[in-house]
Amino acid sequence: MREAITVDEAIEDYLHGVVRVRPWTKKREEELLHAFCDWMYATPGVDPQLAAVSPELAARYAAEAGLEATEAEALLAALRSLSLWACAQGVVEASPFA
């Protein structure tokens, strides 16, 4: 029983879990994910649904936002973790990061 979930909803729930299991990564992930989320909402043609998040979209954002390589890598790791978490929670069918 899966319902469509927006990327900001997913991030909110995900970070709520992060603070319980590894709070030391939360602040950095929060910064990266929120900036990515803002870009998704602001970019025409990008659907701000969690299901639309993919490595390709992350790469496009990294290029457009001018992220340095380490930042782009950290973002990709955070999105992968978010996506796998959502998959494990049953929020999405499958993760394009798997």
Place this chain on the structure above:
Amino acid sequence: MSSRNSLWHRLLQSRISRRDALRGGAAAAGAALLPLELRMAEAAPADAGPGSPAPGASQRPPFKPITPTTRDELVLPEGYRYDLIRAWGDEIAPGVPFGYNNDYIGYFPIDGPEGGRSSTDGLLWVNHENPNPLLMYGYRGGPKTPEQIRMERNAVGGSIFRVQRGRDGRWRFVRDRHNRRVTGSTRCRLTGPAAGSPGVFGATEVVGSVANCSGGVTPWGTALSCEENFQDYALPAHTELGLGYGWDRTYIPEHMGWVVEHDPYDPGHVPLKRTAMGRFRHENVALHISREGHAIGYMGDDLRDGCVYKFVSDGTYQPGNREANLRLLETGKLYAADFGRGRWLLLDYDAQPRLRDARRADGTPLFRGQADVLLDAHAAAITLGGTPTDRPEDLEVHPLTGHVYVDLTNNSRHGNFHGQIIRIREADGRHEATEFQWDFFAVGGPQSGFSSPDNAVFDPLGNLWMATDVSSGSIAKGIYSFQGNNSLFFLPTEGPDAGRAYQFASGPVECELTGPIWTPDGTTLFLAVQHPGEETTELGRFTSHWPHGRADRAPLPGVVAITGFPGWGRRR
């Protein structure tokens, strides 16, 4: 003419109802003197309707309200004090530590089995919801050792221990034969329709109880703990950005997510997981004995867009027959609320063709029988048209009117950031009814002074004591700045100030106040301080120093006893 008659009859009826209710109120004042079991069992609330007076209820707080604060302390009104009873790591029995992140508290008079209701000597049941690997043992990522997982398993579940109030008025922990732990490794028994089913891999005995959030007490003197975020434990922790607690393969999610019944008076009791009450992210159970004698359990699924549920036992409560009552939650009907039509939807595979016809995307049946319906009650509820709500937390039954108060904490999906409290009125005042009305009691936000209602308890006078749960990362920031730290509020349910929130307590930094519960005489309120300093990212740089005040030690979740209350029927 007929419409006038109709109106007149309605007015007359309402007056009669009110008169009857007032009579009931006089009785209610005396009811505080009855044994707890009898009082709960005889609760046959008048059908007063939302907004109608709840006679006997206090309309004024018995304290001078405090103002919002971000102090790293449990702040109480003048004239009130707290005693720390147990904190994480304290022993409750030789070599047996009190668990982590205390949540729900149940108070059981030590003389309860003999019909007594001592308010100075009792057993506490305390839920332990989840571990904090960083603050507990300095975990910084990577594969967990078996010893670390064992430590986490031992930190969750529940604690049972004795407490007494001394002649000096202070509460103390007492060593006692009842003192013991339920942990993530304790042997538990599944009961009801899903026990032994394929969905639980044929199990009737399971290992451990986890994620115990809020709960409830039964009139027959047992505690109900509610397994909530059970999904977090099997997710891996070993990757750089681990997803969960990363417990080993002995953790089976299908064995969790139930309401668990515990007998605090029986040191050898095996916890009973009540599958008839459904499996979802259980927040609490408001257990009520109806006029017809059924055990009614009102429950919420603490999930964004989660539903509200009602359990109606097959059997009826038998005063004085504890053995029979201990089986009441084994079988019954489970319903989900449809708020759009004011109906309770029966989650029954045989009676509901839509459950039998429901399919997954690949065409396979969503449910193979009633056990599957219970195992994924949310899917069953949504299939039948249950209403997705704004994350139901505690539900509580008003002791005088029988209305069911539902704390909906918030739901950003619906643009609801502060939550609200609604109340359900069952048709004809029958808790077995399949139809109901509902309305708003209080709405969170700066105008009311509170945000994100969560745990709650009624006092016998019908006032609601409600604790808030703003996420620790948002506390006292941005749109939540008006409230300060998470707090405990007093809300009258009648009179001109009905629904107005008076602030009673403010918790330490980043904590959530949980598990408020009264002694029978109303002179003590037990309360849990959960996850203080939760946003700490590095040992030695703790964001809270509660309760010890030391900068070099991790903050500790703990249970306190608050005194200074006048008791029922007295005013300060």
